[in-house]
Amino acid sequence: MGQEVRYRVRGGRPLSGTAFIQGAKNAVLPMIGAALLAAKGRTVLRNVPVIEDVYRSLELAEHVGAKVEFHEAERTVVIDASRLNDPERAVLPADIAARFRGSVLFVPALMHRTGRARIEGVGGCNLGSRNLDFHYRGFARLGAEVTEDLERNHINVEASNLRGGRLYLDTPSHTGTENLIMAAVLAPGTTVIEHAALEPEVLDVISFLSAMGAKISGGGTGLITVEGVEELTAVEHTIMSDRIDAGVFAMTVAATGGEVSLVGANLDHLGVARWKLEQMGVGFSQEGAVLHVTRDPAVPLRPINAVTSPFPGFATDLQSPLMALATLAEGESYIHEAIYDGRFALADELNKMGAKIEVEGTRAIVHGTTHLRGTEVIAHDLRTGAALVLAGLVAEGETIVAPGYLVDRGHAQFATRLAALGADVERVVAS
Numbered sequence: 262m263g264q265e266v267r268y269r270v271r272g273g274r275p276l277s278g279t280a281f282i283q284g285a286k287n288a289v290l291p292m293i294g295a296a297l298l299a300a301k302g303r304t305v306l307r308n309v310p311v312i313e314d315v316y317r318s319l320e321l322a323e324h325v326g327a328k329v330e331f332h333e334a335e336r337t338v339v340i341d342a343s344r345l346n347d348p349e350r351a352v353l354p355a356d357i358a359a360r361f362r363g364s365v366l367f368v369p370a371l372m373h374r375t376g377r378a379r380i381e382g383v384g385g386c387n388l389g390s391r392n393l394d395f396h397y398r399g400f401a402r403l404g405a406e407v408t409e410d411l412e413r414n415h416i417n418v419e420a421s422n423l424r425g426g427r428l429y430l431d432t433p434s435h436t437g438t439e440n441l442i443m444a445a446v447l448a449p450g451t452t453v454i455e456h457a458a459l460e461p462e463v464l465d466v467i468s469f470l471s472a473m474g475a476k477i478s479g480g481g482t483g484l485i486t487v488e489g490v491e492e493l494t495a496v497e498h499t500i501m502s503d504r505i506d507a508g509v510f511a512m513t514v515a516a517t518g519g520e521v522s523l524v525g526a527n528l529d530h531l532g533v534a535r536w537k538l539e540q541m542g543v544g545f546s547q548e549g550a551v552l553h554v555t556r557d558p559a560v561p562l563r564p565i566n567a568v569t570s571p572f573p574g575f576a577t578d579l580q581s582p583l584m585a586l587a588t589l590a591e592g593e594s595y596i597h598e599a600i601y602d603g604r605f606a607l608a609d610e611l612n613k614m615g616a617k618i619e620v621e622g623t624r625a626i627v628h629g630t631t632h633l634r635g636t637e638v639i640a641h642d643l644r645t646g647a648a649l650v651l652a653g654l655v656a657e658g659e660t661i662v663a664p665g666y667l668v669d670r671g672h673a674q675f676a677t678r679l680a681a682l683g684a685d686v687e688r689v690v691a692s
């Protein structure tokens with residue numbers, strides 16, 4: 262992982278001012294994979310967040326044969342995938358692919374462009390069991406041959422003859438839906454995906470693919486139909502704003518108190534999280550593309566009950582900052598994590614800071630109000646890291662959150678953007 266990054270946070274300041282919400286991590290990653298489907302021209306992606314997962318994704322794109330430019334100041338990525346046709350290079354090596362979940366989103370382009378893919382590792386946040394069976398079984402139903410090399414822990418996909426088919430997802434998997442759409446767009450015939458994901462990022466990916474020439478209908482209804490086309494064209498697309506980044510900033514304001522404008526945030530994309538935060542005492546008002554968030558620090562936060570579920574339910578990625586926020590509420594909050602069985606590693610870290618959280622399986626009770634004290638805590642995953650920075654901003658004294666790489670996987674310029682609101686937070690790099 263190279264340099265050691267940590268976040269040093271000192272609590273006690275209310276936040277005020279303007280924060281710029283980044284482009285969505287979970288939209289740009291599938292779009293980098295989708296850009297590789299275009300055999301001609303150059304794809305231009307705008308509003309790309311400058312985060313570690315995007316670096317990894319671009320490294321992977323180069324590894325398989327695409328030409329990539331990342332103009333960071335302009336938040337623009339240019340991808341030329343015209344020479345991506347060498348089956349020998351159709352490999353997702355563990356040293357890159359195991360560092361982020363989005364690596365699995367390269368498989369459809371490799372299948373279509375080279376006829377095969379070898380997956381040597383797929384990473385992402387360590388959230389307990391995270392299967393990819395819907396992806397592999399879906400590829401197989403579309404005509405691919407998927408085999409597992411148990412000795413090496415590799416998955417081999419041979420796909421010389423993809424064609425449309427009827428698919429059903431047991432749960433509406435977010436990347437599963439994107440991956441199966443991408444596998445279907447260039448496969449002759451009709452593909453139907455039942456019980457498809459409804460997340461706004463999935464719809465953004467559909468609109469990107471549609472601009473490229475794909476024929477996709479039913480996005481946002483749970484029943485998606487794809488008519489295979491012969492080729493896709495490289496286009497320009499502006500990535501939607503990141504609803505999880507927006508939710509984390511809104512919850513941080515909820516924790517410290519204050520008034521903040523979130524440029525680019527869309528209240529509708531917060532789904533149920535919006536209503537939960539309002540019940541806790543947070544004020545929202547949307548003015549065009551700017552979301553105003555207020556919380557009066559003199560009025561105690563109310564406790565909350567939340568169950569994570571696919572969009573528009575309470576987003577699992579916002580469950581960690583909600584848990585940190587609930588430690589400040591007056592009374593008992595109940596959280597049921599229904600998507601990932603490994604998301605509660607945060608509770609022990611918050612307890613080290615003085616929180617009182619009991620975990621039983623996938624349910625947690627947060628006893629508030631607690632007075633948080635700064636200490637050294639571990640970011641077990643991306644959102645745990647962000648939640649601990651949030652907790653540090655209301656804790657007495659200094660909180661050190663490490664490894665910072667995990668926060669940097671998904672939040673761009675996190676310390677800089679919080680500091681612009683008056684927070685005392687630094688990203689420290691030890692060599």
Ligand SMILES: CC(=O)N[C@H]1[C@@H](OP(=O)(O)OP(=O)(O)OC[C@H]2O[C@@H](n3ccc(=O)[nH]c3=O)[C@H](O)[C@@H]2O)O[C@H](CO)[C@@H](O)[C@@H]1O
Binds near residue numbers: 363392393437
């Ligand atoms: C890169 C990206 O977009 N990541 C997001 C995506 O992850 P990701 O797409 O991996 O999440 P899924 O929606 O696929 O996972 C949801 C649940 O379904 C299970 N499952 C999923 C696929 C499968 O083949 N078999 C299976 O059993 C998973 O173990 C999990 O319990 O959606 C999650 C849920 O909103 C978010 O937390 C992640 O930030």
Ligand SMILES: C=C(OP(=O)(O)O)C(=O)O
Binds near residue numbers: 361384385388643671
């Ligand atoms: C779980 C997350 O990401 P990933 O799926 O990339 O691990 C997340 O964004 O919180």
